[in-house]
Amino acid sequence: MDSVHDLGGVEGFGPIPIEADEPVFHATWEGRILGCRFLMGFWRLWNIDANRHSLEQLPPAEYLAMSYYEKWAAGVVNLSAEKGLITPAEVEAGHPSADAEPRTPPVDAAGVRAFLPQGRPAAREIDDAPVFAVGDKVRTARNMHTGHTRLPRYLRGRVGEIISHHGPACLPRHQFQNGGRGRPTSLHGALQRS
Amino acid sequence: MTKKPHHEHTHVHSLLPSDPALRAKAIETLLVEKGLVDPEAVDALVDVFSNEIGPQNGAQVVARAWRDPDYRARLLADGTAAIAELGFSGMQGEHMVAVENSADTHNVVVCTLCSCYPWPVLGLPPVWYKSPEYRARLVREPRAVLDEFGVRLPEDIELRVWDSTAEIRYLVIPQRPAGTEAMSEAELAALVTRDSMIGTGFALSPEAG
Numbered sequence: 001m002d003s004v005h006d007l008g009g010v011e012g013f014g015p016i017p018i019e020a021d022e023p024v025f026h027a028t029w030e031g032r033i034l035g036c037r038f039l040m041g042f043w044r045l046w047n048i049d050a051n052r053h054s055l056e057q058l059p060p061a062e063y064l065a066m067s068y069y070e071k072w073a074a075g076v077v078n079l080s081a082e083k084g085l086i087t088p089a090e091v092e093a094g095h096p097s098a099d100a101e102p103r104t105p106p107v108d109a110a111g112v113r114a115f116l117p118q119g120r121p122a123a124r125e126i127d128d129a130p131v132f133a134v135g136d137k138v139r140t141a142r143n144m145h146t147g148h149t150r151l152p153r154y155l156r157g158r159v160g161e162i163i164s165h166h167g168p169a170c171l172p173r174h175q176f177q178n179g180g181r182g183r184p185t186s187l188h189g190a191l192q193r194s
Numbered sequence: 195m196t197k198k199p200h201h202e203h204t205h206v207h208s209l210l211p212s213d214p215a216l217r218a219k220a221i222e223t224l225l226v227e228k229g230l231v232d233p234e235a236v237d238a239l240v241d242v243f244s245n246e247i248g249p250q251n252g253a254q255v256v257a258r259a260w261r262d263p264d265y266r267a268r269l270l271a272d273g274t275a276a277i278a279e280l281g282f283s284g285m286q287g288e289h290m291v292a293v294e295n296s297a298d299t300h301n302v303v304v305c306t307l308c309s310c311y312p313w314p315v316l317g318l319p320p321v322w323y324k325s326p327e328y329r330a331r332l333v334r335e336p337r338a339v340l341d342e343f344g345v346r347l348p349e350d351i352e353l354r355v356w357d358s359t360a361e362i363r364y365l366v367i368p369q370r371p372a373g374t375e376a377m378s379e380a381e382l383a384a385l386v387t388r389d390s391m392i393g394t395g396f397a398l399s400p401e402a403g
Contacts, residue, residue: 005307005308006306006307007306007307007326007329007330008304008306008307008329008330008333008334008357009306009330009333009334010326010330011330011334012330013326013327013330013331014327015327015342016322016325016327016328016331016339016342016343017321017322017325017327018322018342018343019320019321019322022320022321024243024244024248024317024318025240025244026321027214027215028215029214029215029217029218029219030218031236031239031240031243031244032218032219032222032236032240033218033221033222034239034240034243034318035231035235035236035237035238035239035240036218036221036222036225036231036236038239039231039232039235039236039239040225040230040231043230048360049360052307052308052360055308058207059205064326067214067321068309068321068324069214069218070214070217073207073210073214073217073218073221074207074210075207076221077206077207077210077221078205078206078207080225080230081206082206085228085230086224086225086228086230088206088209090224090228091206091207091209091210091220091224092209094220094223094224095223095224095227096224096227096228100228102228102229103228103229103230104229105229105230105231105232105235107232107235108232108234108235109232109234109235109237109238110238111235112235112238112239113238113242115284115285116242116247116284116285117283117284117285117314118283118284118285119283119284119285119286119287119288120285120288121288121289122288122289122360122361123288123289150307150359150360152306152307152357154306154333154334155357164291166289166291166361166362169360169361172360187359187361187362191354
């Protein structure tokens with residue numbers, strides 16, 4: 001979607017906020033939110049593309065005003081509510097409703113430690129040959145997107161040269177729309193000369 | 195199908211406390227009490243990202259590539275596999291591409307659409323990497339941005355800006371500093387900074403390191 005998350009090339013921003021000797025977390029709560037958002041993914045009700053899209057859907061002014069982990073906090077609550085894992089009333093109360101059925105978390109400490117070195121590879125198997133060859137000239141699509149896309153505005157309608165082929169993967173916009181059941185296509189790297 | 199009421203689902207976050215710490219506490223409390231999240235698993239993730247995964251991992255990869263030409267070739271040919279040789283793999287590093295700086299090419303990495311970052315080799319990203327300033331400006335005026343990091347490049351050097359895709363994560367192999375020929379892999383790794391592996395810095399010289 002064409003919101004303020006698509007920041008590449010936008011003018012008006014000031015100096016880069018460089019911080020010497022920056023800690024991994026600036027406050028304890030940041031790590032707790034990282035953990036919560038990461039672990040809620042194990043319910044397998046959304047994939048990483050939908051996760052990213054949940055942040056893109058924040059109102060533009062809020063998106064720009066929020067820190068990274070504030071966006072994560074909003075995203076995990078909004079996705080969990082959208083998928084029915086929590087209700088708006090519970091978010092407001094800060095506790096489960098009286099009739100909520102207790103559940104068992106899908107992953108524990110040992111499970112998540114074992115998962116990290118595995119990750120979730122995006123590679124898929126297809127028989128088709130790559131769509132482009134290295135050295136091919138390509139022009140990117142110009143169309144606007146209401147769903148989720150990884151084609152930023154500053155690279156739409158631009159001519160570039162194919163410089164690599166990374167094998168088949170699912171397009172994020174299909175992944176998002178079809179719950180990860182999109183048809184895989186060739187993933188290429190492209191170089192645009194300025 | 196009727197259209198989903200937009201605000202009802204997407205803006206539930208506006209019901210949370212406004213203070214960030216209280217907000218996080220409210221979220222974790224609710225998720226734990228509902229049995230959706232195991233708080234010990236949260237502890238484990240905080241511990242891993244605070245103590246185990248960080249730029250010290252990527253520094254080992256770079257130091258190995260500097261000392262071992264065969265490893266360097268494998269790293270450039272298949273970043274994911276070569277990095278896994280040193281025991282680093284997984285979440286947000288499933289598809290790694292190593293790009294090498296040289297006398298005539300400098301590489302720098304950004305994620306303009308979100309904040310994609312190669313966790314297994316660099317850990318969690320610094321605030322500036324996630325900032326609107328960096329994400330907006332790097333692709334438009336990379337030399338001005340690099341100047342703010344103290345990275346001044348000759349005019350004739352080719353500057354390659356890599357905007358992370360949904361899948362690919364990049365690791366920059368900085369140039370090996372002069373005067374390091376006799377150094378061990380561990381000594382070399384101490385010269386490899388986080389920023390040098392993003393492209394917003396150089397490796398330290400032995401005197402500085």
